[in-house]
Amino acid sequence: MRSIAFFAGVVTTVAQQVYIPIDGPSSRPQCAANLTYANVTPAYSFRDFSFTQTETLRTATSIPAPTTSSNYAPPYASLSFLVPDLTTTQWGNWDPSVTASPMDLDDPYGNASWSALWTRIPIVNFTRGIYSSTVQPTAIPTSELVLPPPEYFTPSDCYYFPSEFMLGVSSSAVQIEGAIADEGRSPAYTDFFNALSSTSAPDFVTNENYYLYKQDIERIASMGVKYYSFSVPWSRILPFVLEGTPVNKQALDHYDDLVDFILEKGMLPTITLIHTDAPMLFYNNISDLSTTPGGIGYIDGGFQRSYKNQSFEDAFVNYGKVLMTHFADRVPIWFTFNEPLLGARNGKSIDAVLKSHARLAHFYREEINGTGKISMKLNDNFGVPRDPKDSVDVEAANHFNSFQLATFGNPIFLGLDYPDSYKMTVSDYVQLTAGDLAYINGTADFLGIDPYTATVITPPPNGTIEDCARNSSHPLWPYCVAQSTSTSTGWDIGYRSQSYVYITPTYFRTYLNYLWNTFKSPIVITEFGFPVFTEAEKELSDQLFDSPRSWYYQSFLSEGLKAIWLDGVKLIGAFAWSFADNWEFGDYDAHFGIQTVNRTTQERRYKKSFFDFVDFVESRRQKVV
Template identity: 70%
Template sequence: MKPQILLAYSTVALGQQVYIPFDRPSSRSQCSVNNTYATALPSYSFRQFSFTQTETVRTATPRPSPSTTRTYAPPYASLSHFVPSLSTTRWGNWQSAANATVTDIGNPYGNASWSALWGAVPWVNFTRGIYSTTVTPTPIPSSELVLPPPEAFGPQECYSFPADFMLGVAASAVQIEGAIADESRTPAHLDTLSLFSPGAEPNYVTNEHYYLYKQDIERIAAMGVKYYRFSIPWTRILPFALPGTPVNQQGLAHYDDLINFVLEKGMLPAVVLHHSDSPFQFYSNISDVPILPGTGIGYTDSGFQRSYRNVSYEDAFVNYGKVVMTHYADRVPIWWTFNEPLLGSRNGKSIDAVIKAHARLYHFYHGEINGTGKVSITFNDNFGVPRNPNNPADVDAANHFNSFQLATFANPIFLGQDYPESYTSTIADYVPLSEEDLQYINGTADFFSIQPYTATVVSPPPNDTIAACASNTSHPLRPYCVTQSTTTTTGWNIGYRSQSYVYLTPTYFRTYLNYLWNTFRSPVAVTEFGFPIFGEAEKLQQDQEFDSPRSWYYQSYLNEGLRAIWEDGVQFIGAFAWSWVDNWEFGDYDAHFGIQTVNRTTQKRRYKKSFFDFVDFIESRRQRS
């Protein structure tokens, strides 16, 4: 048994919520036992009636434009030698009917070759949005920035966030940009999702953020948000994916302008290099994209284990990362290499490629271009909690569940230790790490990034053992080899249910922060968390905007984060809301995770109550340096 796994066992056992039998109503621990109101009789009297409700009109505080701009690395002119012989070009927009007019067939990177990449996918009812060029932003009227009424009940603790606590919002390009065939971009693997998932909606248009980014950034900055976390699609920078192929001039210019506009509005850009958008060239056809149950680790194949024209995914991705970092590292303070890579991993080679590509880019950023910002990698894990924390078998199952999803990556990256037994006992084709590998990979993340939307109740497999499941490649509970549920020993669900897999589980969030901090010994940032209210898409506009359950979600989670900081000694350093707008939830527009609404006909955005409450909760509690 590995030492860090033993540590994880003790952390969960100590931190987990335990149900204690109690045959009376809850006590009010915040009230003193000598409270006068506990025994005194009320006094009744008449007085002149008046309407005493008062309404204080407050508005959001926009971020001020900066007077100076901090840099985190030398500019591209000083770093271009790290990516020698780059050539840039542009290919324009793809039109299926125009393929026949392309004549430069002899050019391996010409318009004919570029169009052929689009023609290789059997697009159905391909459409474009209402915009074809960048929209000039307009100021946000103060009438839109008036804070909504506060919730009647809420956290009463008096804790504060540290002055440098990161307040951010997040989204990914494949889910918000649209314009997928415009300005020289080529297909990404999840662009094809609707083609192999009957009933799924495509992302051809989504939120048209590619053309509306300035107005969107204006809206985010007007709310006082500090960090804008977004992804840059590999296929918009390198349409032909591989080292030595031309770089898209339009793509470079677009993100250059986006980053500069974020800075102009007083915010900071935070960039994800891979967020479910691998170049489709790594696939032979769309049937390669899904991972059918029982055939792999994740849900959709991100191609990490693949190669294209004898170039490995790892080498190609590192080249892409270097191109992006050298161009923008002077202005970007935070980088993530991969977002939730476990969910895109098919096998052990996938995991190996991710970890080694991540480590190479970390060393490139800090060791070669001497970047002074931060680099991380974001993991998924809906925190596994034992169904009965007093049952050792349930605790073992919860630790196996969490270890497989987290320690598989985090052991080498944060602790310099080998893969956990939960992974090596289950994935027969895992690629062993040598001592040299572990030395190189160790310490290649500047903070721990997690996306803890909810919690999962975990127990062992019924009528079986975890070990028996791990050794049986056809077992229906693979790869996690545990029973996952939403019901505790009391028979109650673990929390208020959203439209999707998310349940409101703030108490477990505090436990989770303890688990991460004490297991992997690194500051923890939540890079996505959010809540889709059940049936929100069916509600009237004004009812979508008054989204109290989402406000409860953010306020209660953040309050438990404060308790983890002050009562448990956990270094919780930032929170990024998912998402700053309703978006394409991988084939679905009805699961609304956004803190702004979107009119799908006009693309008009409107703030929701939760956006105000999310920002206000942090800023009203921030220590002033």
């Protein structure tokens, strides 16, 4: 049961779910029409026995080769005037064990200057992977594409996804590419996690996707997935980061080939411009990378910084223009930022994100004349009130959600100012003028959200939300609510994963209703996934048969179907995180992937959940008439 209050065009959820006290076992409403067996005695008898079970052999359906191609903007040759005076060059590979030094000392952008970027901060135990050039793909054998046996209990919904529903898988460069110092890439924020902590595993190799991308695309296409979402490292395209510095020709060629190969396999690419990998040039030294509390997010994404009098905002917009002019003709969907709240340190950070996103959206639509879509990916593990009948808990949940979502969603989707939850908390927030709001409003074509799980919310145990919001040293700042996994019944909110994710499908439908009715925008689930508990410690066969992950995807998607058909929510796509186990920011043991990765051989294997994720959607997709 839900009730909604409307204030100044913004929907505020008053109650998400009411717990109804009922004694006794669960009812079975699906059986109400058939009571044949309710009050009769079973008849027992002997008969001849024989094995009667059958094994059904099904294989995944690959994406068919395209027969036509689509263009979403003019090609680079027609757009180059929008990024004038670009020069391209090439750099080598950096390796601290090599004693020879580049000799082009007079070139401010030469190999000597590029190598110096890598020596600014020491990297410990640097290693390379087993590949040093692009690996040509091989066809996936049919034996790998056989669907696993179905679960006994499966979703019982009878709804269908619209024919154009986007089925995709997600990734990010820093978590899969490796080759961090190869072919001109310069240092990024996440390359130095291991320098901050002796327990962090580095990202030097990860999945070696930089060289194995064609095989990865071959595997994804063979499973019938239409969309592949990836990010491009700013520091690989522009090693010296700023406008006016050379563009890396090898990087342009690499991603040009990646986009073309995705299209060749019948899939569609979506590009994220930045995914937790701001260039290191925006940081003065390693102490800037501290993860100690004090900012809005738990990392410093660099959004508020400048380098050589060029702001992050201006440099990022230039980088976005370079990428868009080169690839917008073939890429239908663009994301400017991934979960920007988590990388924001202050009000200036939020301001830089909003305005650089808006500038690139206007550039894409009005100067490139792109016909594709643009958005950003927001984060929020949906806050639900511990007691939905308690107005104080409901107020706390609304505060928690609006801080994370409406801070970006109000200006972008509604043309409204920041929510009070943000303004009361971030004292240095940059005021948005009427002109700012008019410019930012409508700069996203859909709401991208990463809704991994739900969390139970109550007010601070001591004091009020307002008291906490005024005190940045408060242990609950900046959200200023207590987060828990325990519901008012005493049970945990759901089945627990290796990390913070709990299986919470019933809240997913509620969440979709909240997003749709608050921001009035179509919704794309840009990431969602589940790291099975202790999966890294299991035998390979047990990793592959990952039923809890299948339950997660199928139950969430089933609730998504109910939101579409019963609640009128416009949910238009879902992207699984991630297409393979990867580097989870210092850790390889939190397995979010729907494929395993052998860390020695880099061999991939499909997990059961990959088949179940795809089959759930495709078995329920409406046919084009």
